[in-house]
Amino acid sequence: MNSLSKIKILIADDEPNQLELIRFNLTKENFEVISASDGEEALCLSEEIFPDLIILDWMMPKMSGIDVCRKLRSKSISRDIPIIILSARGEEGDRTLGLEIGADDYVTKPFSPKELLARIKAILRRSRPSLANDYMEFENLRIYPSTQIVKYNGEKIDLGPKEFKILSLLMERPEQIFSRTQILDKVWGHGIDIEQRTIDVHIRRIRKALMINSNEFKNIIRTVRGSGYALGTNKFGFH
Amino acid sequence: MNSLSKIKILIADDEPNQLELIRFNLTKENFEVISASDGEEALCLSEEIFPDLIILDWMMPKMSGIDVCRKLRSKSISRDIPIIILSARGEEGDRTLGLEIGADDYVTKPFSPKELLARIKAILRRSRPSLANDYMEFENLRIYPSTQIVKYNGEKIDLGPKEFKILSLLMERPEQIFSRTQILDKVWGHGIDIEQRTIDVHIRRIRKALMINSNEFKNIIRTVRGSGYALGTNKFGFH
DNA sequence: TTTTTTTGTCATAAAACTGTAACAAAATCC
DNA sequence: GGATTTTGTTACAGTTTTATGACAAAAAAA
Numbered sequence: 074m075n076s077l078s079k080i081k082i083l084i085a086d087d088e089p090n091q092l093e094l095i096r097f098n099l100t101k102e103n104f105e106v107i108s109a110s111d112g113e114e115a116l117c118l119s120e121e122i123f124p125d126l127i128i129l130d131w132m133m134p135k136m137s138g139i140d141v142c143r144k145l146r147s148k149s150i151s152r153d154i155p156i157i158i159l160s161a162r163g164e165e166g167d168r169t170l171g172l173e174i175g176a177d178d179y180v181t182k183p184f185s186p187k188e189l190l191a192r193i194k195a196i197l198r199r200s201r202p203s204l205a206n207d208y209m210e211f212e213n214l215r216i217y218p219s220t221q222i223v224k225y226n227g228e229k230i231d232l233g234p235k236e237f238k239i240l241s242l243l244m245e246r247p248e249q250i251f252s253r254t255q256i257l258d259k260v261w262g263h264g265i266d267i268e269q270r271t272i273d274v275h276i277r278r279i280r281k282a283l284m285i286n287s288n289e290f291k292n293i294i295r296t297v298r299g300s301g302y303a304l305g306t307n308k309f310g311f312h
Numbered sequence: 313m314n315s316l317s318k319i320k321i322l323i324a325d326d327e328p329n330q331l332e333l334i335r336f337n338l339t340k341e342n343f344e345v346i347s348a349s350d351g352e353e354a355l356c357l358s359e360e361i362f363p364d365l366i367i368l369d370w371m372m373p374k375m376s377g378i379d380v381c382r383k384l385r386s387k388s389i390s391r392d393i394p395i396i397i398l399s400a401r402g403e404e405g406d407r408t409l410g411l412e413i414g415a416d417d418y419v420t421k422p423f424s425p426k427e428l429l430a431r432i433k434a435i436l437r438r439s440r441p442s443l444a445n446d447y448m449e450f451e452n453l454r455i456y457p458s459t460q461i462v463k464y465n466g467e468k469i470d471l472g473p474k475e476f477k478i479l480s481l482l483m484e485r486p487e488q489i490f491s492r493t494q495i496l497d498k499v500w501g502h503g504i505d506i507e508q509r510t511i512d513v514h515i516r517r518i519r520k521a522l523m524i525n526s527n528e529f530k531n532i533i534r535t536v537r538g539s540g541y542a543l544g545t546n547k548f549g550f551h
Numbered sequence: 552t553t554t555t556t557t558t559g560t561c562a563t564a565a566a567a568c569t570g571t572a573a574c575a576a577a578a579t580c581c
Numbered sequence: 582g583g584a585t586t587t588t589g590t591t592a593c594a595g596t597t598t599t600a601t602g603a604c605a606a607a608a609a610a611a
Contacts, residue, residue, distance in 0.1 A: 172430035191411035233557050248459045299473045
Protein backbone atom coordinates (compact mmCIF):
# COMPACT_ATOMS: atom_id res chain seq x y z
CA MET A 74 0.00 0.00 0.00
CA ASN A 75 1.95 2.99 -1.14
CA SER A 76 1.14 6.60 -1.66
CA LEU A 77 2.79 9.88 -2.30
CA SER A 78 2.52 10.96 1.29
CA LYS A 79 1.95 8.82 4.31
CA ILE A 80 -1.55 8.12 5.45
CA LYS A 81 -2.34 10.04 8.59
CA ILE A 82 -4.23 8.28 11.35
CA LEU A 83 -5.38 9.99 14.50
CA ILE A 84 -5.87 7.83 17.58
CA ALA A 85 -7.60 8.99 20.69
CA ASP A 86 -7.48 6.88 23.82
CA ASP A 87 -6.97 7.81 27.43
CA GLU A 88 -5.13 4.63 28.24
CA PRO A 89 -1.47 5.24 27.50
CA ASN A 90 -0.69 1.55 27.10
CA GLN A 91 -3.42 0.96 24.61
CA LEU A 92 -2.43 4.07 22.74
CA GLU A 93 1.18 3.03 22.56
CA LEU A 94 0.29 -0.44 21.40
CA ILE A 95 -1.76 0.87 18.53
CA ARG A 96 0.76 3.50 17.65
CA PHE A 97 3.49 0.90 17.51
CA ASN A 98 1.55 -1.36 15.21
CA LEU A 99 0.36 1.33 12.87
CA THR A 100 3.74 2.96 12.64
CA LYS A 101 5.15 -0.41 11.68
CA GLU A 102 2.70 -0.45 8.80
CA ASN A 103 4.01 2.86 7.66
CA PHE A 104 1.13 5.03 8.73
CA GLU A 105 1.75 8.41 10.23
CA VAL A 106 0.24 8.30 13.68
CA ILE A 107 -0.98 11.25 15.69
CA SER A 108 -2.35 10.62 19.13
CA ALA A 109 -4.67 12.34 21.55
CA SER A 110 -5.43 11.39 25.11
CA ASP A 111 -8.92 12.77 25.44
CA GLY A 112 -11.92 13.68 23.38
CA GLU A 113 -11.34 17.38 23.23
CA GLU A 114 -7.79 17.00 22.12
CA ALA A 115 -8.92 14.57 19.45
CA LEU A 116 -11.42 17.06 18.13
CA CYS A 117 -8.93 19.91 18.03
CA LEU A 118 -6.25 17.84 16.41
CA SER A 119 -8.51 16.45 13.74
CA GLU A 120 -9.51 19.92 12.71
CA GLU A 121 -5.92 20.98 12.53
CA ILE A 122 -4.36 18.15 10.66
CA PHE A 123 -7.08 16.47 8.66
CA PRO A 124 -6.21 12.86 9.25
CA ASP A 125 -7.19 10.25 6.69
CA LEU A 126 -8.77 8.14 9.39
CA ILE A 127 -9.69 8.59 13.05
CA ILE A 128 -9.78 5.96 15.75
CA LEU A 129 -11.72 6.95 18.86
CA ASP A 130 -12.00 5.21 22.15
CA TRP A 131 -15.58 5.21 23.34
CA MET A 132 -14.84 6.20 26.94
CA MET A 133 -12.60 9.19 27.28
CA PRO A 134 -12.30 12.13 29.65
CA LYS A 135 -13.82 15.46 28.71
CA MET A 136 -15.62 14.18 25.65
CA SER A 137 -16.61 10.66 24.71
CA GLY A 138 -15.71 9.10 21.41
CA ILE A 139 -19.34 9.18 20.44
CA ASP A 140 -19.55 12.88 21.08
CA VAL A 141 -16.40 13.54 19.13
CA CYS A 142 -17.77 11.47 16.29
CA ARG A 143 -21.00 13.42 16.33
CA LYS A 144 -19.15 16.70 16.26
CA LEU A 145 -16.96 15.64 13.40
CA ARG A 146 -19.91 14.43 11.41
CA SER A 147 -21.75 17.65 11.90
CA LYS A 148 -19.10 19.72 10.18
CA SER A 149 -18.80 19.49 6.48
CA ILE A 150 -15.06 19.73 6.64
CA SER A 151 -14.70 16.53 8.64
CA ARG A 152 -17.80 14.75 7.49
CA ASP A 153 -15.98 12.42 5.18
CA ILE A 154 -13.17 11.31 7.40
CA PRO A 155 -13.64 7.64 8.24
CA ILE A 156 -14.01 6.89 11.93
CA ILE A 157 -13.49 3.70 13.88
CA ILE A 158 -14.81 3.48 17.41
CA LEU A 159 -13.16 1.30 20.02
CA SER A 160 -15.13 0.04 22.93
CA ALA A 161 -14.87 -2.25 25.88
CA ARG A 162 -18.55 -2.84 25.90
CA GLY A 163 -20.05 -5.48 23.74
CA GLU A 164 -23.73 -4.86 24.02
CA GLU A 165 -25.61 -4.50 20.83
CA GLY A 166 -27.10 -1.15 21.72
CA ASP A 167 -23.67 0.35 21.77
CA ARG A 168 -22.55 -1.19 18.57
CA THR A 169 -25.43 0.09 16.61
CA LEU A 170 -25.32 3.46 18.29
CA GLY A 171 -21.75 3.82 17.14
CA LEU A 172 -22.58 2.98 13.57
CA GLU A 173 -25.75 4.98 13.46
CA ILE A 174 -23.93 8.03 14.59
CA GLY A 175 -21.86 7.84 11.48
CA ALA A 176 -18.86 5.82 12.53
CA ASP A 177 -17.60 3.54 9.83
CA ASP A 178 -16.72 0.68 12.07
CA TYR A 179 -16.90 -0.42 15.63
CA VAL A 180 -14.29 -2.64 17.21
CA THR A 181 -14.75 -4.30 20.56
CA LYS A 182 -11.95 -4.54 23.05
CA PRO A 183 -9.98 -6.58 23.44
CA PHE A 184 -8.95 -6.79 19.85
CA SER A 185 -5.78 -7.89 18.21
CA PRO A 186 -3.62 -5.42 16.32
CA LYS A 187 -4.09 -7.64 13.32
CA GLU A 188 -7.82 -7.26 13.42
CA LEU A 189 -7.72 -3.52 13.85
CA LEU A 190 -5.33 -3.30 10.96
CA ALA A 191 -7.56 -5.38 8.75
CA ARG A 192 -10.47 -3.11 9.51
CA ILE A 193 -8.46 0.00 8.88
CA LYS A 194 -7.45 -1.31 5.51
CA ALA A 195 -10.97 -2.37 4.64
CA ILE A 196 -12.17 1.12 5.34
CA LEU A 197 -9.39 2.89 3.54
CA ARG A 198 -10.00 0.73 0.53
CA ARG A 199 -13.42 2.30 0.26
CA SER A 200 -12.74 5.81 1.27
CA ARG A 201 -9.48 6.27 -0.54
CA PRO A 202 -9.61 4.05 -3.59
CA SER A 203 -6.28 5.34 -4.79
CA LEU A 204 -4.58 3.72 -1.84
CA ALA A 205 -5.96 0.31 -2.54
CA ASN A 206 -6.57 -0.19 -6.21
CA ASP A 207 -3.96 -0.35 -8.90
CA TYR A 208 -5.77 2.22 -10.85
CA MET A 209 -8.81 4.41 -10.88
CA GLU A 210 -10.96 4.83 -13.88
CA PHE A 211 -13.44 7.35 -15.11
CA GLU A 212 -14.77 7.14 -18.62
CA ASN A 213 -11.69 6.85 -20.79
CA LEU A 214 -9.35 8.25 -18.23
CA ARG A 215 -7.28 5.97 -16.09
CA ILE A 216 -4.70 6.80 -13.49
CA TYR A 217 -2.26 4.55 -11.73
CA PRO A 218 -1.49 5.97 -8.31
CA SER A 219 1.49 3.75 -7.63
CA THR A 220 3.36 4.73 -10.76
CA GLN A 221 1.83 8.15 -11.31
CA ILE A 222 0.87 7.27 -14.82
CA VAL A 223 -2.17 8.75 -16.47
CA LYS A 224 -3.76 7.35 -19.58
CA TYR A 225 -6.44 8.97 -21.63
CA ASN A 226 -7.95 6.92 -24.41
CA GLY A 227 -5.08 4.54 -23.87
CA GLU A 228 -2.46 7.16 -24.45
CA LYS A 229 -0.03 8.25 -21.83
CA ILE A 230 -0.41 11.77 -20.53
CA ASP A 231 2.26 13.83 -18.85
CA LEU A 232 1.28 15.64 -15.71
CA GLY A 233 3.31 17.37 -13.05
CA PRO A 234 3.04 16.05 -9.49
CA LYS A 235 0.58 18.71 -8.39
CA GLU A 236 -1.64 18.19 -11.36
CA PHE A 237 -1.51 14.48 -10.76
CA LYS A 238 -2.59 14.87 -7.19
CA ILE A 239 -5.46 17.13 -8.08
CA LEU A 240 -6.69 14.73 -10.70
CA SER A 241 -6.37 11.83 -8.27
CA LEU A 242 -8.43 13.68 -5.75
CA LEU A 243 -11.16 14.37 -8.24
CA MET A 244 -11.11 10.78 -9.41
CA GLU A 245 -11.66 9.42 -5.96
CA ARG A 246 -15.15 10.81 -6.03
CA PRO A 247 -16.40 11.46 -9.52
CA GLU A 248 -19.14 14.04 -9.78
CA GLN A 249 -18.48 15.32 -6.33
CA ILE A 250 -17.66 18.97 -6.19
CA PHE A 251 -14.41 19.97 -4.57
CA SER A 252 -14.07 23.53 -3.47
CA ARG A 253 -10.79 25.30 -4.03
CA THR A 254 -10.25 25.23 -0.30
CA GLN A 255 -10.75 21.50 -0.20
CA ILE A 256 -8.35 20.98 -3.03
CA LEU A 257 -5.77 23.16 -1.37
CA ASP A 258 -6.14 21.27 1.87
CA LYS A 259 -5.94 17.85 0.34
CA VAL A 260 -3.30 18.46 -2.25
CA TRP A 261 -1.04 21.06 -0.74
CA GLY A 262 -1.78 20.26 2.87
CA HIS A 263 -3.80 22.10 5.38
CA GLY A 264 -2.85 25.62 6.33
CA ILE A 265 -0.62 26.36 3.39
CA ASP A 266 -0.72 29.85 2.02
CA ILE A 267 -1.45 29.68 -1.66
CA GLU A 268 -3.68 31.76 -3.88
CA GLN A 269 -6.94 30.02 -4.62
CA ARG A 270 -6.70 31.09 -8.23
CA THR A 271 -3.62 28.96 -8.56
CA ILE A 272 -5.90 25.99 -8.70
CA ASP A 273 -7.59 27.36 -11.77
CA VAL A 274 -4.25 27.39 -13.46
CA HIS A 275 -3.52 23.81 -12.53
CA ILE A 276 -6.93 22.74 -13.71
CA ARG A 277 -6.18 24.49 -16.94
CA ARG A 278 -2.94 22.54 -17.22
CA ILE A 279 -4.69 19.25 -16.64
CA ARG A 280 -7.27 20.04 -19.27
CA LYS A 281 -4.61 21.08 -21.69
CA ALA A 282 -2.64 17.89 -21.12
CA LEU A 283 -5.73 15.81 -21.73
CA MET A 284 -6.42 17.68 -24.91
CA ILE A 285 -3.10 17.02 -26.50
CA ASN A 286 -3.78 13.60 -27.92
CA SER A 287 -7.47 13.82 -28.49
CA ASN A 288 -8.90 15.95 -31.21
CA GLU A 289 -12.33 15.00 -30.03
CA PHE A 290 -11.94 16.55 -26.64
CA LYS A 291 -14.62 16.16 -24.07
CA ASN A 292 -14.03 18.36 -21.10
CA ILE A 293 -13.89 15.89 -18.28
CA ILE A 294 -13.52 18.42 -15.52
CA ARG A 295 -16.66 20.31 -14.79
CA THR A 296 -16.43 23.85 -13.51
CA VAL A 297 -19.05 24.54 -10.93
CA ARG A 298 -19.28 28.24 -10.79
CA GLY A 299 -19.10 29.58 -7.32
CA SER A 300 -18.26 26.19 -5.87
CA GLY A 301 -15.27 24.49 -7.38
CA TYR A 302 -14.52 21.66 -9.74
CA ALA A 303 -15.79 18.14 -10.22
CA LEU A 304 -14.95 15.21 -12.39
CA GLY A 305 -17.72 14.66 -14.84
CA THR A 306 -18.88 15.69 -18.22
CA ASN A 307 -20.52 18.99 -18.54
CA LYS A 308 -23.49 18.01 -20.54
CA PHE A 309 -24.37 14.39 -20.40
CA GLY A 310 -23.52 11.75 -17.94
CA PHE A 311 -24.96 9.73 -15.20
CA HIS A 312 -25.37 10.25 -11.63
CA MET B 313 -36.00 9.97 0.62
CA ASN B 314 -36.95 7.63 -2.15
CA SER B 315 -35.11 6.54 -5.24
CA LEU B 316 -36.21 5.32 -8.59
CA SER B 317 -34.59 1.95 -8.33
CA LYS B 318 -34.26 0.09 -5.11
CA ILE B 319 -30.91 -0.87 -3.75
CA LYS B 320 -30.27 -4.49 -4.58
CA ILE B 321 -28.81 -6.74 -1.94
CA LEU B 322 -27.83 -10.34 -2.57
CA ILE B 323 -27.82 -12.68 0.41
CA ALA B 324 -26.31 -16.11 0.35
CA ASP B 325 -26.90 -18.46 3.24
CA ASP B 326 -27.68 -22.15 3.32
CA GLU B 327 -29.86 -21.88 6.38
CA PRO B 328 -33.37 -21.10 5.20
CA ASN B 329 -34.41 -19.60 8.52
CA GLN B 330 -31.51 -17.23 8.67
CA LEU B 331 -32.08 -16.27 5.06
CA GLU B 332 -35.70 -15.56 5.64
CA LEU B 333 -34.99 -13.51 8.71
CA ILE B 334 -32.57 -11.27 6.86
CA ARG B 335 -34.79 -11.03 3.84
CA PHE B 336 -37.67 -9.98 5.99
CA ASN B 337 -35.72 -7.25 7.70
CA LEU B 338 -34.10 -5.87 4.60
CA THR B 339 -37.30 -5.88 2.62
CA LYS B 340 -38.88 -3.92 5.39
CA GLU B 341 -36.17 -1.31 4.89
CA ASN B 342 -37.09 -1.08 1.26
CA PHE B 343 -34.13 -2.93 -0.16
CA GLU B 344 -34.61 -5.33 -3.02
CA VAL B 345 -33.46 -8.69 -1.76
CA ILE B 346 -32.20 -11.54 -3.91
CA SER B 347 -31.22 -14.74 -2.19
CA ALA B 348 -29.02 -17.68 -2.92
CA SER B 349 -28.65 -20.87 -0.94
CA ASP B 350 -25.12 -21.80 -1.77
CA GLY B 351 -21.86 -20.29 -2.91
CA GLU B 352 -22.11 -21.18 -6.56
CA GLU B 353 -25.55 -19.78 -6.88
CA ALA B 354 -24.40 -16.61 -5.19
CA LEU B 355 -21.57 -16.23 -7.64
CA CYS B 356 -23.78 -16.77 -10.67
CA LEU B 357 -26.46 -14.45 -9.45
CA SER B 358 -24.08 -11.67 -8.61
CA GLU B 359 -22.69 -11.72 -12.10
CA GLU B 360 -26.12 -11.62 -13.58
CA ILE B 361 -27.75 -8.93 -11.58
CA PHE B 362 -25.00 -6.70 -10.19
CA PRO B 363 -26.25 -6.21 -6.69
CA ASP B 364 -25.26 -3.10 -4.81
CA LEU B 365 -24.12 -5.16 -1.87
CA ILE B 366 -23.54 -8.84 -1.18
CA ILE B 367 -23.93 -10.66 2.10
CA LEU B 368 -22.21 -14.04 2.23
CA ASP B 369 -22.39 -16.69 4.86
CA TRP B 370 -18.97 -18.10 5.57
CA MET B 371 -19.95 -21.74 5.55
CA MET B 372 -21.96 -22.77 2.56
CA PRO B 373 -22.24 -25.87 0.39
CA LYS B 374 -20.35 -26.05 -2.88
CA MET B 375 -18.38 -22.88 -2.32
CA SER B 376 -17.62 -21.04 0.89
CA GLY B 377 -18.33 -17.37 1.35
CA ILE B 378 -14.62 -16.71 1.39
CA ASP B 379 -14.16 -18.39 -1.96
CA VAL B 380 -17.04 -16.51 -3.48
CA CYS B 381 -15.59 -13.31 -2.13
CA ARG B 382 -12.19 -14.11 -3.62
CA LYS B 383 -13.73 -14.85 -6.98
CA LEU B 384 -15.73 -11.66 -7.00
CA ARG B 385 -12.71 -9.62 -6.04
CA SER B 386 -10.66 -11.11 -8.82
CA LYS B 387 -12.94 -9.85 -11.54
CA SER B 388 -12.88 -6.20 -12.33
CA ILE B 389 -16.58 -6.20 -12.96
CA SER B 390 -17.41 -7.21 -9.43
CA ARG B 391 -14.39 -5.82 -7.67
CA ASP B 392 -16.16 -2.85 -6.27
CA ILE B 393 -19.28 -4.46 -4.95
CA PRO B 394 -19.24 -4.24 -1.17
CA ILE B 395 -19.28 -7.58 0.60
CA ILE B 396 -20.26 -8.49 4.13
CA ILE B 397 -19.31 -11.88 5.48
CA LEU B 398 -21.39 -13.61 8.11
CA SER B 399 -19.84 -16.17 10.35
CA ALA B 400 -20.65 -18.33 13.29
CA ARG B 401 -17.05 -18.49 14.30
CA GLY B 402 -15.53 -15.81 16.38
CA GLU B 403 -11.87 -16.59 16.24
CA GLU B 404 -9.64 -13.82 15.21
CA GLY B 405 -8.01 -15.74 12.40
CA ASP B 406 -11.29 -15.88 10.62
CA ARG B 407 -12.18 -12.29 11.16
CA THR B 408 -9.02 -11.00 9.67
CA LEU B 409 -9.03 -13.52 6.86
CA GLY B 410 -12.40 -12.24 5.82
CA LEU B 411 -11.30 -8.67 5.75
CA GLU B 412 -7.95 -9.38 4.14
CA ILE B 413 -9.64 -11.14 1.33
CA GLY B 414 -11.40 -7.98 0.42
CA ALA B 415 -14.64 -8.18 2.33
CA ASP B 416 -15.81 -4.85 3.63
CA ASP B 417 -17.14 -6.09 6.87
CA TYR B 418 -17.40 -9.17 8.92
CA VAL B 419 -20.32 -9.87 11.20
CA THR B 420 -20.35 -12.62 13.77
CA LYS B 421 -23.41 -14.73 14.40
CA PRO B 422 -25.55 -14.38 16.25
CA PHE B 423 -26.24 -10.80 15.32
CA SER B 424 -29.32 -8.69 15.59
CA PRO B 425 -31.06 -7.43 12.49
CA LYS B 426 -30.47 -3.95 13.80
CA GLU B 427 -26.74 -4.43 13.83
CA LEU B 428 -26.60 -5.90 10.38
CA LEU B 429 -28.65 -3.04 9.10
CA ALA B 430 -26.40 -0.47 10.69
CA ARG B 431 -23.39 -2.07 9.06
CA ILE B 432 -25.07 -2.25 5.69
CA LYS B 433 -25.86 1.41 5.86
CA ALA B 434 -22.38 2.34 7.02
CA ILE B 435 -20.94 0.53 4.04
CA LEU B 436 -23.35 1.91 1.50
CA ARG B 437 -22.64 5.37 2.74
CA ARG B 438 -19.03 4.88 1.68
CA SER B 439 -19.38 2.85 -1.45
CA ARG B 440 -22.29 4.59 -3.06
CA PRO B 441 -22.22 8.17 -1.91
CA SER B 442 -24.84 8.96 -4.45
CA LEU B 443 -27.22 6.81 -2.46
CA ALA B 444 -26.42 8.67 0.70
CA ASN B 445 -25.90 12.09 -0.78
CA ASP B 446 -29.16 11.61 -2.41
CA TYR B 447 -31.46 13.80 -4.27
CA MET B 448 -34.78 15.47 -4.13
CA GLU B 449 -37.41 14.56 -6.58
CA PHE B 450 -40.63 16.01 -7.82
CA GLU B 451 -42.40 14.46 -10.76
CA ASN B 452 -39.72 14.14 -13.41
CA LEU B 453 -37.43 16.69 -11.90
CA ARG B 454 -34.51 15.67 -9.77
CA ILE B 455 -31.86 17.70 -8.10
CA TYR B 456 -28.68 16.49 -6.47
CA PRO B 457 -27.63 18.96 -3.82
CA SER B 458 -24.16 17.57 -3.35
CA THR B 459 -23.20 17.79 -6.99
CA GLN B 460 -25.44 20.67 -7.96
CA ILE B 461 -26.83 18.67 -10.81
CA VAL B 462 -30.39 19.07 -12.02
CA LYS B 463 -32.09 16.55 -14.22
CA TYR B 464 -35.40 16.90 -15.94
CA ASN B 465 -36.74 13.85 -17.69
CA GLY B 466 -33.33 12.35 -17.23
CA GLU B 467 -31.52 15.12 -19.01
CA LYS B 468 -29.08 17.44 -17.38
CA ILE B 469 -30.16 21.01 -17.02
CA ASP B 470 -27.87 23.97 -16.59
CA LEU B 471 -28.79 26.45 -13.92
CA GLY B 472 -26.91 29.32 -12.36
CA PRO B 473 -26.23 29.18 -8.64
CA LYS B 474 -29.11 31.46 -7.73
CA GLU B 475 -31.55 29.56 -9.83
CA PHE B 476 -30.31 26.31 -8.35
CA LYS B 477 -30.86 27.61 -4.87
CA ILE B 478 -34.33 28.81 -5.60
CA LEU B 479 -35.30 25.53 -7.14
CA SER B 480 -33.81 23.64 -4.20
CA LEU B 481 -35.86 25.71 -1.85
CA LEU B 482 -39.06 25.01 -3.72
CA MET B 483 -38.23 21.32 -3.93
CA GLU B 484 -37.83 21.06 -0.21
CA ARG B 485 -41.53 21.53 0.18
CA PRO B 486 -43.44 20.81 -2.98
CA GLU B 487 -46.79 22.53 -3.23
CA GLN B 488 -45.90 24.93 -0.47
CA ILE B 489 -46.13 28.53 -1.47
CA PHE B 490 -43.05 30.65 -0.94
CA SER B 491 -43.50 34.37 -0.90
CA ARG B 492 -40.95 36.52 -2.66
CA THR B 493 -39.80 37.75 0.70
CA GLN B 494 -39.23 34.22 1.90
CA ILE B 495 -37.30 33.36 -1.20
CA LEU B 496 -35.16 36.45 -0.85
CA ASP B 497 -34.39 35.65 2.75
CA LYS B 498 -33.54 32.03 2.15
CA VAL B 499 -31.65 32.34 -1.06
CA TRP B 500 -29.95 35.69 -0.87
CA GLY B 501 -29.73 35.91 2.86
CA HIS B 502 -31.62 37.93 5.35
CA GLY B 503 -31.69 41.66 5.03
CA ILE B 504 -30.33 42.00 1.55
CA ASP B 505 -31.63 44.80 -0.59
CA ILE B 506 -32.93 43.37 -3.80
CA GLU B 507 -36.00 44.13 -5.88
CA GLN B 508 -38.72 41.56 -5.41
CA ARG B 509 -39.33 41.55 -9.14
CA THR B 510 -35.90 40.06 -9.56
CA ILE B 511 -37.31 36.78 -8.39
CA ASP B 512 -39.79 36.74 -11.21
CA VAL B 513 -36.91 36.93 -13.59
CA HIS B 514 -35.09 34.08 -11.96
CA ILE B 515 -38.22 31.99 -11.99
CA ARG B 516 -38.52 32.75 -15.64
CA ARG B 517 -34.97 31.55 -16.14
CA ILE B 518 -35.63 28.32 -14.35
CA ARG B 519 -38.72 27.68 -16.42
CA LYS B 520 -36.83 28.43 -19.56
CA ALA B 521 -34.01 26.07 -18.66
CA LEU B 522 -36.49 23.31 -17.97
CA MET B 523 -38.13 23.91 -21.30
CA ILE B 524 -35.04 23.48 -23.36
CA ASN B 525 -35.03 19.74 -23.68
CA SER B 526 -38.68 19.00 -23.38
CA ASN B 527 -41.04 19.86 -26.13
CA GLU B 528 -43.88 18.66 -24.01
CA PHE B 529 -43.40 21.24 -21.34
CA LYS B 530 -45.43 21.13 -18.23
CA ASN B 531 -44.94 24.20 -16.14
CA ILE B 532 -43.71 22.78 -12.91
CA ILE B 533 -43.54 26.06 -11.06
CA ARG B 534 -46.93 27.34 -10.13
CA THR B 535 -47.52 31.05 -9.84
CA VAL B 536 -49.75 31.94 -6.95
CA ARG B 537 -51.00 35.34 -7.71
CA GLY B 538 -50.62 37.73 -4.87
CA SER B 539 -48.59 35.25 -2.84
CA GLY B 540 -45.56 33.85 -4.55
CA TYR B 541 -44.46 30.65 -6.20
CA ALA B 542 -44.76 26.95 -5.44
CA LEU B 543 -43.58 23.75 -6.95
CA GLY B 544 -46.51 22.00 -8.46
CA THR B 545 -48.51 21.78 -11.60
CA ASN B 546 -50.61 24.67 -12.65
CA LYS B 547 -53.52 22.55 -13.73
CA PHE B 548 -54.72 21.12 -10.50
CA GLY B 549 -53.51 23.69 -8.08
CA PHE B 550 -55.69 25.03 -5.38
CA HIS B 551 -56.25 28.54 -4.29
C1' DT C 552 26.74 24.63 -11.94
C1' DT C 553 23.67 24.58 -15.79
C1' DT C 554 19.60 22.97 -17.75
C1' DT C 555 15.07 21.48 -17.51
C1' DT C 556 10.81 20.95 -15.37
C1' DT C 557 7.49 22.32 -12.25
C1' DT C 558 5.02 25.76 -9.76
C1' DG C 559 2.84 30.10 -8.21
C1' DT C 560 1.28 34.67 -9.39
C1' DC C 561 -0.27 38.27 -12.14
C1' DA C 562 -2.70 40.71 -15.80
C1' DT C 563 -6.06 40.50 -18.93
C1' DA C 564 -9.62 38.32 -21.72
C1' DA C 565 -13.62 35.74 -21.80
C1' DA C 566 -17.58 33.82 -19.99
C1' DA C 567 -21.23 33.38 -16.91
C1' DC C 568 -24.32 35.27 -13.77
C1' DT C 569 -27.32 38.83 -11.82
C1' DG C 570 -30.28 42.79 -11.15
C1' DT C 571 -33.08 46.29 -13.23
C1' DA C 572 -35.94 48.75 -16.21
C1' DA C 573 -39.30 48.80 -19.72
C1' DC C 574 -42.97 47.04 -21.81
C1' DA C 575 -46.32 43.15 -22.86
C1' DA C 576 -49.63 40.04 -21.22
C1' DA C 577 -52.73 38.23 -18.03
C1' DA C 578 -55.70 38.35 -14.15
C1' DT C 579 -58.72 40.86 -11.13
C1' DC C 580 -61.90 44.27 -9.86
C1' DC C 581 -65.21 47.92 -10.75
C1' DG D 582 -65.69 46.90 -21.19
C1' DG D 583 -62.12 49.65 -18.92
C1' DA D 584 -59.09 50.55 -15.18
C1' DT D 585 -55.95 48.52 -12.10
C1' DT D 586 -52.94 45.28 -10.30
C1' DT D 587 -49.89 41.56 -10.83
C1' DT D 588 -46.92 38.71 -13.43
C1' DG D 589 -44.21 37.46 -17.78
C1' DT D 590 -40.70 38.52 -20.90
C1' DT D 591 -36.84 40.60 -22.93
C1' DA D 592 -32.78 43.20 -23.39
C1' DC D 593 -28.98 45.10 -21.43
C1' DA D 594 -25.52 46.78 -18.39
C1' DG D 595 -22.91 45.82 -14.39
C1' DT D 596 -20.71 42.53 -11.67
C1' DT D 597 -18.52 38.42 -10.46
C1' DT D 598 -16.12 34.42 -11.59
C1' DT D 599 -13.26 31.69 -14.48
C1' DA D 600 -9.89 30.93 -18.39
C1' DT D 601 -5.66 31.77 -20.32
C1' DG D 602 -1.02 33.10 -21.52
C1' DA D 603 3.20 34.98 -19.89
C1' DC D 604 6.74 35.20 -16.69
C1' DA D 605 9.73 34.51 -12.84
C1' DA D 606 10.82 31.81 -8.85
C1' DA D 607 11.67 27.36 -7.06
C1' DA D 608 12.78 22.67 -7.39
C1' DA D 609 14.64 18.81 -9.65
C1' DA D 610 17.58 16.76 -12.85
C1' DA D 611 21.69 16.52 -15.44
